[in-house]
Amino acid sequence: MESRVTYNALADVYDLMYPAASPDIADAVDFIAKITPEPGRVLELGVGNGRIAIPLAERGLTVHGIDGSEQMLAKLADRDPEGKVRATAGDFTATTTGEVYDTVFIALNTFFAPTSADQQVECMRRMAEQLAEGGRVVIEAFDPLPFHQQEGEKTSTRYLSPQSVMIDSTHVMRDRQLILVIHTTVDGSVPQPTQELIRYAWPSEIDLMARLAGLRLVDRFGGWNDEPYGPHSPRHVSVYEAVRSGENGSE
Ligand SMILES: C[S@@+](CC[C@H](N)C(=O)[O-])C[C@H]1O[C@@H](n2cnc3c(N)ncnc32)[C@H](O)[C@@H]1O
Structure with missing residues (x-):
């Protein structure tokens, strides 16, 4: 079952499942805004109804989002009639906007929506391709244990x-x-x-996928509030940068 089909079906209840007013959203917005140099270009993969992207755009950042579900993008358009967030319809494992960003991020369990390791590597490659020089990729994911x-x-x-x-x-x-x-x-x-x-993946596996895409881990937190990441963290927020040519990416 394709995630487009799933999210078309969930679009009407998504706001109730993941309320936009949750404090976690404010923390995610603060985190992304903090690591993005001003004036700042941000891309969110799986932008959904824009519950993170819209408040980010309201901070003055240029925000683009990609999503494969027409219904989720319709919800985004309802919530953002002025078009503060530029939306692109498409599969984020295969599509790029053709532009580069200071921060490219993917939140909640969205990195796990592609249901094979190969597709997740492709997602990582698309993120790397859309990264401006000195930019950061940010991935939020739950602990699969x-x-x-x-x-x-x-x-x-x-x-x-x-x-x-x-x-x-x-x-x-x-x-x-x-x-x-x-x-x-x-x-x-x-x-x-x-x-x-x-398809869930372990943090070490995600780091390896990042390496395949020419990225390396620079920071890992236990949440959007810079909480330390440890053996009992229920999730992680991981930050990657591009490995420059000539470097091998090892620590
Ligand atoms: C869990 S929701 C997250 C939405 C939003 N980021 C948030 O935090 O509320 C996942 C979103 O990713 C989209 N999605 C999943 N796989 C996708 C893919 N391969 N290409 C484009 N969009 C995808 C779904 O349509 C859905 O809107």
């Missing part, structure tokens, strides 16, 4: 609104590092399960 250790199916509920909840059922295919999540909204209408397939 709890999923990798999961035995059997797990089901949880997520509050959406006083009238609705979402049931998330998670199935892990450990041998392929795949997670199938079945999202079902319960709001009084006929429930329509939506499948989402993601």
Whole structure:
């Protein structure tokens, strides 16, 4: 199942699943704004409804986003009628905007949306290609360990609104590092399960993918607030730079 199909189906409830008002968004915006030299050009892969990109553009940065879901881009257009964020429709593993940016970032679990290691390497290559000199690639990703250790199916509920909840059922295919999540909204209408397939990768594997794309790790945090990254961090925010020609990229 293609992520475009998944996110077209989730677009109407996405704002309830991941509220734009969450403090994490403010932290992500601060982090990206801080590492981007002014006046600053920023590209977000998987921009979705723009919950990070719009406040970044409101900080005065030039913000572009790529997304494969027409419905998510329609939500972005609704929330951003003045077009503060320039949006490009396309697959971010294959498409570039043809421009370069001081910061190229990918947030939440979006780096795991391409469901093979090869596609994730292609995503990394597109990020490297769109990096201006001295620029940074930033990747937010969750720690796969709890999923990798999961035995059997797990089901949880997520509050959406006083009238609705979402049931998330998670199935892990450990041998392929795949997670199938079945999202079902319960709001009084006929429930329509939506499948989402993601491929998780370990931080060390992501660093190796970065090296294949000519990038090297410069910083790793446990979140957008510069929290130290450690063995129990539930996620990481990793920062990469281009390896200049003539350097081999080793520490
Ligand atoms: C989890 S959402 C994140 C949206 C936004 N970055 C945020 O933090 O709210 C993932 C987004 O990435 C998009 N996406 C996933 N795989 C993609 C691909 N290969 N090419 C373009 N967009 C993709 C989906 O359509 C969706 O809008």
